[in-house]
Amino acid sequence: MAMGLFRVCLVVVTAIINHPLLFPRENATIPENEEEIIRKMQEHQEKLQMEQLRLEEELSRLEAEKEALRQEEVEDQQQQEPHTTWDLWSTLCMILFLIIEVWRQDHQDGTCPESLGGDEDELSGLGGIPLLGLSLPNRATLDHFYEHCIRSATGDATRTREFVEGFVDDLLEALRSVCNRNTDMEMEDFIGVGSMYENWQVERPLLCHLFVPFIPPEPYSFHPEFWCSSPSVPLERQGYGQIKVTLADGDPLGCICDKTKLGEDMLCLLHGKTRGTWPGSSGRNGEMENLLCSRESSYLDTMQVMKWFQVALTRAWHRIAHKYEFDLAFGELDTPGSLKIKFRSGKFMPFILTPVIQCDDSDLYFVTQLPKEPCMGAPASSTDWPLSFAVYERQFLRMTAKALPEGACHLSCLQIASFLLSKQSRLTGPSGLKNYHLKTALLHLLLSRQAADWKASQLDVRLQDLLCFLERSLLEKKLHHFFVGNRKVPKAMGLPEVVHRAEPLNLFRPFVLQRTLYHNTVNSFYEMLKNTPTLISEYSLHVPSDRASPPPKTVAL
Template identity: 25%
Template sequence: MDVITFLYMVLQSLIHYLQPVDDVLDEETRWRMELRAKDLERKRIQLVLEMEQLTLRQSRESWGDMLWFALQPRQVWAVAGLLVLLLGLYFSWRKRNDEAEISSEEDEEDHVLGNDLRWLLEHIQWPVQDLQKGCEWTTDLMDNYMIYFGHVLSNSFYPVLQRAIGVGSAFEGWSPREQDVVYRVLIPMTPPRGHSFHLELDSAGERHVRNFRVRVQLECTCLREQQEENMLCFLHHPEEELRSNQDPSLLDTLCTDSYLDVHKTARWFYQLVRAVWPALPQSHSWHLKLLPSRRSCQIKVTNGTESFRIEVLFGVRRGYSDVFVSSQPGEACTLSTTWPETYSVAEVKFFKYITRQAPPDSLQLRCLQLFSCVQLGFGFSTYTVKTIIMHLLNTIPVSQWRRRYFLRRLEDINVNLRCCLEEKCLNHFIIGNKRLPQEISLPLDIASAEPLNLFHHLAQCPAAHSQAMREYQDLQHRLARVLLNGH
């Protein structure tokens, strides 16, 4: 028997093996299969004996005869064709087998989920508002504002306002507030002509807080006077001439002791918003209401059927990175010259990166929405839940956040929260993280820093840790009720 005959018989056996069969076989079919198996086993033994004999004969033949046989075109192409056919059949079988396993896994998962939990997946306290629509509406409004701000402030010495950046949960694709969604934007500010900004770390001795002050410094503009006739140098012209011929510097308007003042900046921005609103196209069909705030500008716009709540923060970018110092509220009694460091822009970029990579039926935002709503009333902040899920998204492939893995991901979130509480350690997602996507740019001191522990207070206070563990147990009961009852 030659090689062609051997390969033909192996192929015949494979074809018979790959034929699908029903899960339940009758007695006649099982009897025929047993006969066929015995027949194949007999032929296999015969093939082994023939191959052994063939090997002995070939070992006695010259190497030249073997080479001549192998190099015959007909033999080479026949063997190659059969090998390609065998490989094709093998991969086809693997594909059908994988598809069958996936289908079986999906059926099993659907059975485990049950009707109540499937209903929950479709009705997880998702915000009433269309978040995408709200984000687009807010972006359009701020773009229109920026156009008019550019004209109004073109010859002034107030901060130069850049295009607003959507930050916070709504622009990440979820919201912890079901009814009252807040659309938060950050407006980067750059220094006006004749000024420069210098960021000074205001909490060098505190490991867990990073606050800055924005020092405003006057710059010489004598060389620019030849090009800009209306520009006088704040450093080298007499004060009387400056007061008579030029608007006051930023130091004289929005600063306190040479540092940019958050409260003064917010009041100035409120005045701009109120003054420019009548010129915007949105003013024809929407009503603007200004809400009180000392460190931001909060507005509410309504048209009788819809309403949007918008919070405007102000920030100064750290170099060319995605990290800013901003006017966001910090700890209690935060000074008006204190600008906390914020990583909200980098976090939004991370969620957008995940969304681009994830399949259409991914549920990472649903998991975040569910856990954020369930933990309301306990001592765990929304940012704690968000940080845990960001770490998981950076570790577990996005393909495993699909619908059929919903319960597994919820269990992962739950287990991670428990482990972090037991170890009294939850690392900040941005600071010191070496595994961020390349498109997220960080300052060198943030990228190379030691991870910041968000649970440092639990390590310092045993009573706080005990209370957190008790609240975790209560959280488990509430989560179990939600999953079992579907609400």
């Protein structure tokens, strides 16, 4: 009985599938004349009639079998259930097979390859090669390259840090001595951040980046207001915040210039050299005063803070310049806090001092600008302060290193990738891909892979993983910030809860808005991949002398 039902179902399904009105063939051609159409319809009608006769005969036979099965029902009662189950499964499998076959026939000619990201018109113009086809040098070549071109070039990093830190200590102490403790900012001890303090810097000359936290004098206080990622926050302001200046008792913000005697050339928190006026008033020549707060606002202005900081540094250096046998000058004009020690021999030592404001009691800091690492869009206004997770990044790398095997290759992978990116930038010019993106990709890989995967013997494999991760992120135009909205970050890091709960922040969002930048970046990345085997092989033979590009213009203090 069950076998008969199966056959009936099979015939019915076959007839339905072959019905031209229900499942027309995509590759069917239109007959050239009406006679051909009529002839085919007649042939099809004859087939349907024959099929109908066969079905009627099958139903008659089934009726006869039904009578016979009634007599054997008692004898086969114990065996009927397993056979029925088997026949049912066979029927379902056959029907499923037929459905899959129909779907395959309907879609095999129309299936398009899945795009990894971006529009087709964007990716069609990218002359890249798939990363899976890239052949990296073997581990022995990578190890030799790392020892001769990277480790040897950064061997004096410790001495550089000690020299710069000693000088900055003296400079900040002089800065505190020239400031009025009652009306001026109070500078705290510096904090080392960036690749120099994370032990993966490659580019020469070695560059120390130091945060200098500052707090307002009494009775003022800072109240940070920051946004990480939220539907209510415009895209161009995600990752930024504002800093409101208030009185400690909550009274309306006012100036205390007239209440405290200021020395010559002292800068009040709210005013410049001309005192006794409030934001919006005019100075002696009708010019607006140099305020640290934005005009007509109680929010700190990044540009005004940097001007104040540079004036204070200049006065501090003039106080201690007689103690040193070198000169101090401002470095790159487009990098806030960029300074350069110029020795009489002609050599120079750059470093960066950035005034920052701590966000509550966390290790999150507001900075005036993120130097050379435009991981976000330009700020909407000068009262928007970028958020820096540099201290958290350094802490995470240190915490992770304790769990990794001895001599782990994670920093070596980052150094090699940074070296390749630096050389490619010199060949084809800078692109939208920065060292900060490389580090972010490494942090994601460290969190997703087991500690044993980072043994020194896995250098070539992990470097391949890092480059694959970057390629996929570029094609998808999506690289999430490691901390913002990443719920996999350990709670021990002590991130603010609002950062932990935020929506992920896409560092590659500028590529979505700027097609030209995106095309140049992807092309430059694939060009770097093509040059990688040759570049590593060539640099493994000898260390070139082009360690640094020509020094930028400087301004003496």
